Amino acid sequence: MLETAVFVIRRDLLLAMRRRSDVLTVLLFFVIVVSLFPLGVGPEPALLRTIAPGVIWVAALLASMLALSRVFAQDYADGTLEQMLLSASPLSVIVAGKVLAHWLMTGLPLVLLAPVLALQFDVPQNFLGELMLSLLLGTPALSLIGTIGAALTLGLRGGGALVALLVLPLYIPVLIIGAGALDAAAAGLGAGAHLLLLGAFLVMAAAFAPWVAAVALRIALE
């Protein structure tokens, strides 16, 4: 069972290596959106430090959403998804493998890039650790929640816009807690409580999202 999930992860990563432009689009989008704010609001360091957590988190959230439609769409179009539904392994395990691959391709690079981009906002050095940790816990949760939306809108006309309407409200708790962690860290209060909450959210999403997405996929293919 886990062997199939590992195989799906390797397959999706291999496909991403052969279509690097898909991954680079997400990263470039993240870089550009984060970089636009210092240009737009001006060079005032205090203001930039204040808006940094929200800007970085919203950009990460939008970048994560950008690649969502691709999670299942290509497999749906070429018939691979049918084979996944008829696999001897549970579909939820395959979906979990696909989410992990999606996060490794789109979420993890954001986590690694964020500290570099945060320098544009004149944030203190000790803020960078919390930034990475909050994104490390938050972006997989975004991928998991987003997968449900991608599965629910599979094959629908205008699915790309619909997935945004479905998923963005569900992202709000992660956004509030994630950005809150950075605000707390910046205020010297410590981000521990927020990070624990993000961790709890991630565990809950990991437990339920693959299963819900699997049910949605079966409905979509009927």
Added chain:
Amino acid sequence: MLEAIDLQCTRGERTLFSGLDFRLRGGELLRIAGANGSGKTSLLRLLCGLLAPAGGSVRWHGEDIRRLREEYWGRLVYIGHANAIKDDLTAAENLAIACALGGHRVAAGALRSALDQLGIGGSEHRPARVLSQGQRRRVALARLALSEHSPLWILDEPFTALDARAVDIVQEMIASHVARGAAVVYTTHVELEIAVAVALRIDLGAAAV
């Protein structure tokens, strides 16, 4: 072993067929015939469990397949209309993925010989995007050469896009599999004589209105 009991299929407002009963045992070949839109593919998807019947049930050894789920799917090989081939992967990689999703890992040598059997051994390291439609279909069908253990094959238009030589190869593979005691269900618009002991046929007739 595979049974359809009072099976009914509706798509939207249309009833494609209803009251369909049949029983398919090991060593039997079943051809689903009918006009375009008569519900052949829908019937195959019902038999796989991809589609829920509007009425009746599909049973495997007496158990409803919607209850058996992975236990049934682990025994089934389904080659659909779409080839499930990725343009960016090579023929061998595509075949390895199809087998892995079916629950078995296959050595590189076995992949090569399966592709050889379908007459595309020389293309194993070429990306699928440069293969013709017929060659892509052969890659999808090469999975059959690695699925001799499977007691049930369900094949949707397996001969589409194939040349005469490939049609012969696939016919031989189907006949051999049935001779081994497995059951095969397929649809085709091509009138073919596959040499098996028991060949059944269901005609779904004209397209539903």
